[in-house]
Amino acid sequence: MSKSRAVKIWFFVVVLVVVAFFYFSINPSTSKYVPRCVFLTITGYKCPGCGSQRAVHSLLHGNFLDALRYNAFFLFAVPVIALYLLNDYTKLIPSKVGEVITHHYTIAVIGILVVLWWVLRNVCDW
Amino acid sequence: MRRYWINFKGKQMGPLSLEELQAMGVDKTAYVWHSGLDDWVKITKVPELNEMLENMAAGVETATSQVTELPQGDASDDDVPELPPNYYGQPSNAMGSAPQQGGYNHQYASGGNSYAAQAAAETPECPPTNMVWAIISTICCCWPLGILAIFFAYKTKKFYKEGNYQKAEKFSEYGAWAIILSIVLGIISTPLACSRYFIQALG
Numbered sequence: 001m002s003k004s005r006a007v008k009i010w011f012f013v014v015v016l017v018v019v020a021f022f023y024f025s026i027n028p029s030t031s032k033y034v035p036r037c038v039f040l041t042i043t044g045y046k047c048p049g050c051g052s053q054r055a056v057h058s059l060l061h062g063n064f065l066d067a068l069r070y071n072a073f074f075l076f077a078v079p080v081i082a083l084y085l086l087n088d089y090t091k092l093i094p095s096k097v098g099e100v101i102t103h104h105y106t107i108a109v110i111g112i113l114v115v116l117w118w119v120l121r122n123v124c125d126w
Numbered sequence: 127m128r129r130y131w132i133n134f135k136g137k138q139m140g141p142l143s144l145e146e147l148q149a150m151g152v153d154k155t156a157y158v159w160h161s162g163l164d165d166w167v168k169i170t171k172v173p174e175l176n177e178m179l180e181n182m183a184a185g186v187e188t189a190t191s192q193v194t195e196l197p198q199g200d201a202s203d204d205d206v207p208e209l210p211p212n213y214y215g216q217p218s219n220a221m222g223s224a225p226q227q228g229g230y231n232h233q234y235a236s237g238g239n240s241y242a243a244q245a246a247a248e249t250p251e252c253p254p255t256n257m258v259w260a261i262i263s264t265i266c267c268c269w270p271l272g273i274l275a276i277f278f279a280y281k282t283k284k285f286y287k288e289g290n291y292q293k294a295e296k297f298s299e300y301g302a303w304a305i306i307l308s309i310v311l312g313i314i315s316t317p318l319a320c321s322r323y324f325i326q327a328l329g
Contacts, residue, residue, distance in 0.1 A: 038315040081258055
């Protein structure tokens with residue numbers, strides 16, 4: 001592993017730990033120190049990411065169902081991001097699986113899911 | 127006899143004859159180009175190749191009579207060293223590259239594998255799709271630009287598969303810019319939203 005790559009990975013890990021500690025100790029539902037969604041403030045409609053801060057907080061406290069209620073897409077996105085990262089930076093993912101997850105059809109499906117989620121959560125008030 | 131250029135499993139090569147394509151074991155995922163087409167097309171869009179694939183799937187050996195039925199009108203194809211659009215490799219036995227011609231013909235005689243090796247060395251890697259950042263910006267930045275970045279990732283991958291490396295590169299850059307714009311807009315606008323929230327809370 002090259003030095004710059006090790007630095008990158010450590011930087012990523014440190015940022016992740018700091019962010020996790022912040023959202024573990026602060027409750028976004030009541031605290032005034034967490035950023036609020038701009039899209040929601042301006043338009044009154046939820047964006048695809050609304051509720052992910054509360055979802056992180058719930059998840060770190062082990063409340064899986066609450067996290068699902070705040071932002072279900074977030075729970076879907078975390079493993080997807082993890083898969084892409086592992087595929088890009090490690091050799092843990094078999095190349096066949098890597099081919100499938102980076103296929104343009106897979107990307108299209110993810111894109112369609114985001115848009116569907118965005119529309120449905122505003123229509124159904126999820 | 128018509129000659130085909132092929133983009134199969136991320137490798138571009140050509141010109142190849144129908145028999146050579148069959149010997150390579152191409153499948154439906156390949157893209158082809160031949161003289162007279164504007165751009166690369168799916169292999170199934172070329173009637174004689176689609177027929178060949180169907181015959182291969184059915185386990186039928188292509189009879190030589192079938193090959194001779196092919197359109198013979200493109201006699202000029204063999205004379206003109208025309209290259210497909212967005213072709214990155216060297217023509218395997220192009221008339222233009224005289225010094226190597228003998229060598230290429232020799233490889234040609236020894237089987238198709240030398241083509242694959244040669245094409246692989248010259249096929250560029252897929253430009254980054256930026257999917258990780260596209261999804262992160264979709265979740266974190268409140269702005270719908272992350273969705274645009276996912277669309278650009280789709281385009282990047284699709285054009286790469288089709289062998290259109292220049293367009294793939296371009297859409298990879300578009301995706302990166304969409305993500306940067308999304309993050310910058312998010313960082314600029316979030317304090318504004320918060321201050322309005324504070325005003326509402328106070329007032």
